Amino acid sequence: MTRNPLLEPHELPPFEAIQPEHVVPAIDTLLAENRTAIDDLVARAERETPTWQSLAAPLEALNDRLSRAWSPVSHLNGTMNSPELREAYQACLGKLSAYSTWLGQHEGLFRAWQALKEGPAWDELDAAQRRTVDNTLRDFRLAGVDLPAEKKRRYGEIKARLSELANTFSNQLLDATQAWHADIDDADRLAGLPESALATLAANAEAKGVKGYRITLDFPSFYPVLTFADDRELRREVYTAFITRASDQGPNAGEYDNAPIIEETLRLRHELAGLLGFSSYAELSLQTKMAESPEQALHFLDDLARRAVPQAREEFAELEAYARNELGLTHLEPWDVGYASEKLREARHAISQEQLRPYFPAPRVVDGLFRVVERLYDIAFEEDPSAPRYHPDVRYFRILEGGNPIAGFYLDLYAREGKRGGAWMDECRVRRQEGDTLQLPVAYLTCNFTRPVGDRPALLTHDEVTTLFHEFGHGLHHMLTRQTIADISGINGVAWDAVELPSQFMENFCWERDGLDLIAGHVDNGEPLPAELLEKLQAARNFQSAMGMVRQLELSLFDLRLHHELSAPSAAEVQALLDTVRDAVSVVPRAPFNRFQNGFGHIFAGGYAAGYYSYKWAEVLSADAWSAFEEAGIFDAETGRRFRREILEAGGSRDAAELFRAFRGREPSVEPLLRHSGIRAA
Numbered sequence: 001m002t003r004n005p006l007l008e009p010h011e012l013p014p015f016e017a018i019q020p021e022h023v024v025p026a027i028d029t030l031l032a033e034n035r036t037a038i039d040d041l042v043a044r045a046e047r048e049t050p051t052w053q054s055l056a057a058p059l060e061a062l063n064d065r066l067s068r069a070w071s072p073v074s075h076l077n078g079t080m081n082s083p084e085l086r087e088a089y090q091a092c093l094g095k096l097s098a099y100s101t102w103l104g105q106h107e108g109l110f111r112a113w114q115a116l117k118e119g120p121a122w123d124e125l126d127a128a129q130r131r132t133v134d135n136t137l138r139d140f141r142l143a144g145v146d147l148p149a150e151k152k153r154r155y156g157e158i159k160a161r162l163s164e165l166a167n168t169f170s171n172q173l174l175d176a177t178q179a180w181h182a183d184i185d186d187a188d189r190l191a192g193l194p195e196s197a198l199a200t201l202a203a204n205a206e207a208k209g210v211k212g213y214r215i216t217l218d219f220p221s222f223y224p225v226l227t228f229a230d231d232r233e234l235r236r237e238v239y240t241a242f243i244t245r246a247s248d249q250g251p252n253a254g255e256y257d258n259a260p261i262i263e264e265t266l267r268l269r270h271e272l273a274g275l276l277g278f279s280s281y282a283e284l285s286l287q288t289k290m291a292e293s294p295e296q297a298l299h300f301l302d303d304l305a306r307r308a309v310p311q312a313r314e315e316f317a318e319l320e321a322y323a324r325n326e327l328g329l330t331h332l333e334p335w336d337v338g339y340a341s342e343k344l345r346e347a348r349h350a351i352s353q354e355q356l357r358p359y360f361p362a363p364r365v366v367d368g369l370f371r372v373v374e375r376l377y378d379i380a381f382e383e384d385p386s387a388p389r390y391h392p393d394v395r396y397f398r399i400l401e402g403g404n405p406i407a408g409f410y411l412d413l414y415a416r417e418g419k420r421g422g423a424w425m426d427e428c429r430v431r432r433q434e435g436d437t438l439q440l441p442v443a444y445l446t447c448n449f450t451r452p453v454g455d456r457p458a459l460l461t462h463d464e465v466t467t468l469f470h471e472f473g474h475g476l477h478h479m480l481t482r483q484t485i486a487d488i489s490g491i492n493g494v495a496w497d498a499v500e501l502p503s504q505f506m507e508n509f510c511w512e513r514d515g516l517d518l519i520a521g522h523v524d525n526g527e528p529l530p531a532e533l534l535e536k537l538q539a540a541r542n543f544q545s546a547m548g549m550v551r552q553l554e555l556s557l558f559d560l561r562l563h564h565e566l567s568a569p570s571a572a573e574v575q576a577l578l579d580t581v582r583d584a585v586s587v588v589p590r591a592p593f594n595r596f597q598n599g600f601g602h603i604f605a606g607g608y609a610a611g612y613y614s615y616k617w618a619e620v621l622s623a624d625a626w627s628a629f630e631e632a633g634i635f636d637a638e639t640g641r642r643f644r645r646e647i648l649e650a651g652g653s654r655d656a657a658e659l660f661r662a663f664r665g666r667e668p669s670v671e672p673l674l675r676h677s678g679i680r681a682a
Contacts, residue, residue, distance in 0.1 A: 004029075006069040012408070012442065013072035013428065015390035023088035026069050031099050034062045038109060045112035051121040052129055055112055060486050061434055070096070071428055072390075075444050080390055081174065081418040090167055097163040101156035104143025113137055128653045132487045135652075142287060144276060151275050158272045162265065169246075169261045170605040173598075174420050176246040176256040177217045182237065184213040189231050194354040197224035199453040217242050218415045220450035226338045228354075239335035240593065247595035248571075258598040259571040265604055267568040282564035285610035290495045290617065290656050294564045297497075297613050301560070304616060304670075305553050305585050308679050311546035316587040319344055319544070334591050345543050351536035357459040359520040359529050362413060362449065364457075365465055368519030369472055372509050375518075376640040377480065377648075379406070391416075399479055407431075407479035408442045413468075414458065415448040422601070423447040423467050425474035425503075430492065433484035441490055443475040459523060462537065466507045473506035474499075482649040493652020496611050498660075500618030501625065502648060508626045511541060512634055542678030549616075549677060550585045556613040557581045559603050563610035621660055623673035628664060 005017040006026035041058060048054070070092075077089040103109070116122065117133050125133070144155040183205065184190060190198060190213060200220055201213035208214060215221055215238060225238045244250025246258040269281040278284040282294040291297040323329040323340040326347070332340060346352050370381040380400040387396035393414050399407040410428065415421075428442035447468060452458040460468075477499070478490035486492060491499055509515030513534060520529040529537075558581045566573060578597055582590060602608040625643065632639040646663035660668055673679075 006073070010068070012388055012396070013068075013075075015072060015076070015388045018072060018076070020082070020084040020088040023073050023085075024091050027066075027092045027095060030066045030069055031095060034066060034099070035102070037062055038103070038106070042106070042108035042112055045115060046108070049119045049121065050112050050116045052116070052125060055116055056129070056132065056485075057434075060432060064430070064432060064434075064439070064486060067427075068429060071426075075426060075428070076390060078424075079412060079419045079446060081420070086171060090164070093163045093167055094160045097160040098156060101143065101152075101159050104140060105145050105147070105152050105155070107145060110137075110140045110145045113140070128483060128485055128488055131493070131653060132485050135487060135493055138287070142276065142284070147275065155272065155275055158268045158275075162268055162272070165261050165265045165268075166605045169258050169265070170420065170601060172256040172258050172261070173246045173601055173605070176252060176599075177421065178417065179252050179255065180217055180241045180245075182215045182234075182241075183210055184215065184234075185211065187213070189234055190225075190229060192228045192230035193224055194228060194357075196354065196357055196450065196459055197228065200224075200450050203451065203453050217245065219421060219448055220415050226335065227342050228339070232336070235335040235339060236333070240591070243334070243591065243594050243596060245595075245599045247598040249593040249595050258604070259574075259595075262574060262597065262604060263569070263571055266562065266566065266574070269563065269609065270567040280564045280567075282560055282610040285563065288495065289497045289611065289614070291497055291613070294560060294610070297560055297617070298557070298564075300617065301553055301556050301613055305550065305557075307674065308546045308549045308553065309585055309587070311680055312550045312587045315544050315547050322347070332589055334589050334594070337588050341544060345540055349536050349540040349543065351533065351540055353461040353463060356462045356529075356533065356537065358523045359533070360460040360462065360465050361521070361523040362452070362458040362460055364521045364523075364526075365460055365468065365519055366411070366413075368521075369469060371518040372515055373472070373476065375635050377476075377644050378637075379480075384408075405440060407440055409475055409479065410442075410444050412444070412446045413449050414451040416451070419446075419448065421448055423471050425471050425478065427478060427490070430478075430486045431481050431483065431489045432486040438484065441479045441481065443478045445471050445475050447471065457523065462510065465519065466510045469506040469510055470503045473503035476506070477502040477648055477651075480644060480648040481651040483651040483653055488652035490651050495656040496607070497614035497617040498621060498656035500615055501621045501656075501660075504615075504619055504622035505625055505643075508629075509634065511538060514634055545678045547587060549679065550587060552616055553585050554581055555600075556616055557585065558597075559600075559608070559612040560610055562603075620670050620673050621656075621668050623676050624664060624668045625660070626676070627672040 004022050004026050005014040006022050007029060008014070038059070041055060044050075045055060073085075073089060073092070077085055113133060113136050117137065122130070144152055147155060181204075184201070187198075190201070193201075198213065201215055204214035204216060204221060205212055215225055222238050222242055226235055229235050241251050244253070246256045248254050248257050248259060273279070273281040273284040276284060280294065286292070286294060286297065291300070319337070319340055320332055322344045323332050323336065327340060327343060329336055329340060342352060374380055378401070382398045382400055384396050384398055387408075389396065389410075391412065393412060393416070395411045397409055397411065398405045399409075424446050426444045426446070428444050429439060431441040432439050447464070449460055449464050450458055474491065477494075481490040483489040510519065516529050516534065521527065558578050561581065562569070562574065562577055566577065569577070574597060603610075603612055608614070625647070628643075629636065629639055642663055646659055650659050
C-alpha cells in the first residue's frame with residue numbers, strides 16, 4: 001500500500017502530499033487504533049487505580065494524533081474546496097461523530113475518570129489537571145453517559161445527522177454563492193465604484209475569460225456594488241442575489257435551499273436537549289458558557305436593546321431625511337441603505353473607506369500588526385518560506401520569544417474560488433506536553449480580502465484591517481497560551497461567550513494614533529495617516545453605531561429565542577420569529593424575499609448555535625479590558641504583561657469570570673462598551 005501522509009508524523013501538515021484518496025483510509029485507521037487503545041486503557045484502569053500518567057496523558061496523545069490528521073483535511077475543505085475533497089470530507093463526518101459519541105458514552109472510560117477524581121492520585125494533581133478532570137466528567141454527562149441504551153443509541157444518531165446537516169448547509173451556501181454572477185459590459189453601469197473595486201471586477205472577468213466586469217457574491221465583489229454603485233437597479237439585483245442565497249427565493253430559487261436543513265437541524269437539536277433532560281437546546285448550549293441561563297442572556301440582550309433602539313431609530317430617521325433631500329430617494333429600500341449611509345458618512349465626516357485604502361497596503365498592515373504585538377508582549381515574528389503550503393498566497397510565520405520559537409501560524413488573506421467566505425482562526429496544532437517534548441501551538445488565520453491586482457499590493461479598507469486584527473487576537477489566544485494540557489490549552493476549555501474577548505480587544509489598536517502609526521503607510525511613499533484623516537476616522541467611528549448594535553442584537557435574539565422557544569419549527573415559523581425580532585429591534589427596511597437565515601452559517605454550520613449573543617457578551621469584557629489600557633497607555637508594558645498572563649496564557653485553566661477579575665481587579669462593567677460605541681444612556 002502507498003504511504004499515507006496523514007498517518008506519518010509531521011511537525012507541519014504535508015499539504016502538497018495530501019490527496020483526497022488519503023482521507024478516508026487515514027481516518028478509518030486512526031479511529032480503529034484509538035478504539036483498541038482506549039479499551040486497553042480502561043481494562044488497565046479496572047485492574048489498578050488510574051493516575052494522570054496512566055489515563056489522561058495517553059488519552060490526550062490519542063486525541064492529538066487524530067486531530068493532527070483531521071485538522072489539515074478540515075482546513076483544506078474550507079479553503080481549497082473541490083468535489084473530490086468534499087466527498088472524502090463528507091464520508092468521514094459520520095465516522096468521526098460515531099467515534100465521538102462512543103467516546104462520550106463509554107461507561108468504562110467514565111468510571112476510570114471518576115476513579116481518578118475519587119482516588120489517591122487526585123491529591124497529586126495540580127489545578128490545571130483537576131480542572132481538566134472536572135470538565136471531562138461534565139462532558140461525559142452532556143454526551144449522555146448516564147442514559148439508558150436506547151437513548152444512547154438515539155443520541156449517537158442525532159449527533160451524526162447534525163454533523164452531516166451542518167456540512168450540507170455549508171456546502172449549499174458555498175455552491176449558492178458561486179452559482180451567481182453578473183457580467184457587465186457597459187462601464188457606465190458601474191458608475192460610482194472606486195478604481196480598486198473596478199479592478200477587482202475586471203480581474204474576476206479576466207480570470208473567467210470574459211470581457212468587461214464580473215460581479216460575484218464574494219464579499220470583495222458584491223460589497224462595493226451595494227456601497228458605491230449609483231445604478232439603483234444594479235444594487236437591487238446584487239442585493240437580491242445575495243440575501244436569497246440557498247433559499248426558495250431569488251435568481252437561483254430552490255436550487256440550494258437550506259430551509260429543509262434548518263428545519264431538521266432545529267428539530268434534532270431540541271430532541272437532543274430533551275434526551276439530556278433540558279427543556280431547550282439553549283439550556284444545553286449554555287452549560288459550557290458564562291451566562292447561567294437563557295433568561296439571563298436574553299435579559300442582557302434586552303437591556304442593550306432598551307439603550308440602543310431609540311438612538312438607532314434616530315440614526316435611521318436622519319438617514320431617510322438625507323436620502324430624500326440629497327439623493328432623491330423618497331423611499332429607502334434595503335439595497336439603498338448601504339449606499340445612502342456611505343454618502344451620508346462622506347458628507348458628514350468627509351471620509352470613506354476608499355480614501356483610506358492607499359494607507360493600508362496589505363504588506364504594511366501585516367508588518368504593523370506584528371509590530372503592535374511585539375510592543376505589547378515582547379515577542380518577534382519570523383517568516384519561514386520553506387514551510388509546506390497549500391496555496392501560493394499562503395505564508396507561514398513563527399513567533400519567537402528570546403530568540404526561541406514558541407508558536408507558528410499560517411496566514412491566508414485573499415478571497416478565491418473554492419474558499420468559504422468570512423474570516424476565521426482555527427487550530428492546526430495545540431500546545432501540549434508529551435513526556436519530555438513540548439508541542440508548540442500552530443494556528444490557521446484565514447480572511448477573504450480583495451486580491452492584489454497586477455504589480456500593486458492589495459489595498460485594504462479600514463474594516464478589513466480591523467477584521468485581520470480581530471482574527472489575530474483569536475490566534476494570540478491560541479498561540480500565547482502557557483497551558484500544557486490540550487483540553488485547556490489556548491481557546492480550549494474557554495467559555496464560548498468569553499472567547500471573543502482577545503479578538504475584539506485587538507481591534508482597538510486600529511483606531512489609535514500610536515497603533516495606526518505602526519499599521520498605516522501610504523502605498524506610494526510610506527507616509528503615515530495624516531492627522532486630518534485620523535481625526536475624521538475617529539469622528540466617524542460611531543457613525544450609525546446604534547444601528548450596528550441593533551443589527552447584532554437582532555441576530556443574537558433570533559438565535560437565542562429560536563433555540564429556546566421553538567421545538568420543531570417549520571421554515572415559515574422560523575421566518576415569523578425572525579420577523580418578530582426585527583419588529584422589536586430592527587430599524588432598517590426589509591424585503592419580503594429576505595432569507596438571511598438560509599445563509600446564517602454561524603448558527604447552522606458553525607459553533608454559535610444558541611451562542612451568537614456571545615459577541616455582545618464578550619464585547620462588554622473586551623471594552624472594559626481596553627479601558628485598562630486607556631488608563632495606563634495603550635502600550636503600557638505592565639498592563640500588557642498582565643493581560644497576557646491573566647487572559648491569553650491562562651487559556652481554559654480557570655473560569656473566564658475569574659480570569660477577568662484577576663486582570664481588571666473587579667467585575668466587568670457595561671459602561672465602557674456603551675461609551676466606546678457612542679450609545680447614550682437610555
